[in-house]
Amino acid sequence: MPELPEVEVVRRSLKKIILNKEIVNVELLHKNILNDNYEEFKKALIGYQFEDVLRFGKYLVFVLNNDYVLISHLRMEGKYRVVGNKPYSKHEHLIYTFKNGETLRYDDTRKFGRIDLRLKSNYLKTKPLNQLGAEPNDLDIDVFYNKLQKTKRPIKVSLLDQTIIAGLGNIYVDEVLFLSKILPTRISNEVTYDEAKAIKRNAIMTLEKATKLGGTTIHTFSATDIDGLFQNELLVHTKKGHPCIVCGNLIIKTKVSGRGTYICEHCQK
DNA sequence: ACGTCCTCCTGTTCGC
DNA sequence: TGCGAACAGGAGGACG
Numbered sequence: 222m223p224e225l226p227e228v229e230v231v232r233r234s235l236k237k238i239i240l241n242k243e244i245v246n247v248e249l250l251h252k253n254i255l256n257d258n259y260e261e262f263k264k265a266l267i268g269y270q271f272e273d274v275l276r277f278g279k280y281l282v283f284v285l286n287n288d289y290v291l292i293s294h295l296r297m298e299g300k301y302r303v304v305g306n307k308p309y310s311k312h313e314h315l316i317y318t319f320k321n322g323e324t325l326r327y328d329d330t331r332k333f334g335r336i337d338l339r340l341k342s343n344y345l346k347t348k349p350l351n352q353l354g355a356e357p358n359d360l361d362i363d364v365f366y367n368k369l370q371k372t373k374r375p376i377k378v379s380l381l382d383q384t385i386i387a388g389l390g391n392i393y394v395d396e397v398l399f400l401s402k403i404l405p406t407r408i409s410n411e412v413t414y415d416e417a418k419a420i421k422r423n424a425i426m427t428l429e430k431a432t433k434l435g436g437t438t439i440h441t442f443s444a445t446d447i448d449g450l451f452q453n454e455l456l457v458h459t460k461k462g463h464p465c466i467v468c469g470n471l472i473i474k475t476k477v478s479g480r481g482t483y484i485c486e487h488c489q490k
Numbered sequence: 491a492c493g494t495c496c497t498c499c500t501g502t503t504c505g506c
Numbered sequence: 507t508g509c510g511a512a513c514a515g516g517a518g519g520a521c522g
Contacts, residue, residue: 224515253498279516296516298500312500331499333516349517374493383517390515439515458515478494481513496520504512 223295225279225356225388226431230449231301232276235325238303239271242319251314254329257338265289265338266317278353278387282344290344292337293327299334302326356387357424366417369409376412377405377477380420389424392437395458395483397423404489405477430454457483 223231244266249259265285273284283291293299303325309316315327315336327334337349344350354368355361368385369376379385380394389397398405400423403416412420431437436449439459452459456466461474465485475482 227515294516296498297514329499330501331514333498335517372492378493381516392515437515479496492522494521497518498516500514502512502514504510506509506511 223279223299223436224390224393225276225428226393226451227436227449228276228279228281228295229432230436231295232274232281235281235301235303236274239274239319239325241270241272242321242323243268243270244317245320246316246318248316248318249314250309250316251332253332254314254327254334255336255338257336262338266291277345277350278356278383279390280350280353284341288341290339290341292339292344292350294335294349295329296331296333296335298331299327299329302328352384354382354384354387357389357421357428360386360421360424362414362418362421365421366412366414369412369417372409374409375405375477376403376407376409377480377482379409381480386424388428391480391482392439392455392458393424393427393431396427396456399457399483399485399489400427402489404486405482405484407490457485459483 247263247266249255252259255262265287269285269287271283272286275282275284279294281293283293303323306322306324312330313326313328314332317325339347365386369379372379377394377398380389397420401416401419403412431451434450434454437451438448439452457472460472460483463472465472465488468485468487470485470487472483472485475484
């Protein structure tokens, strides 16, 4: 799925096209997508407008011009698109219709994505956002280092843990660990303070660059149907059998905690 | 409390 | 080529 850069690309493009348009109808075609009561959900939406779209880590927050927000997580394959009045396609599960006839559609092949309805007054203090850690930009290095000190999980698993650092997923963790010269299997509490600083620095750099390039498009993900370009910049992820750009040794693919993982065994220690 | 595994789904790629 | 197995950018819950 989309990681922080891809979600940010989605947020920016949605902001340009969905704000301040009255919602006249909502259709939920797959009920598991919504974590809350559908009737309340409709009541919170119909007759109102989106007045902003925010992002926290990999979560999108649609701000309504009333007391509510919608918190949307795309998980592996969720996408939004805005189109006119054409037939729904196979994996569109949630349709918002605007007064001008346009529709905002949530498409999710694997149906993993989830949406929560929350009150503006406390949505940062309740699930799912209350547990979210800081994004790399805002990460306090001492807090980060101390969290790593408290766990014996592999460092990759800790970096995928959104309560420790928000926004990284399987692709960018591999890239950041390569740039930081750290093996993904290293035990978290053996990562040094300087290495933690390197992780923060490389995470900021990687996510910024990826966002500028419109995110990474592998497999099927694209932000509002437009492909990103960061896949052309990947150093290790998906690069099995390619020479490492630093030392020339071949990149290998392994598994860490069930996730496909790409490393240079020579550069990463 | 912590770490590991399973699960939710569907479509595509891999390996024999 | 065919076919089943493994895998895909996530995370919450069960279990030991």
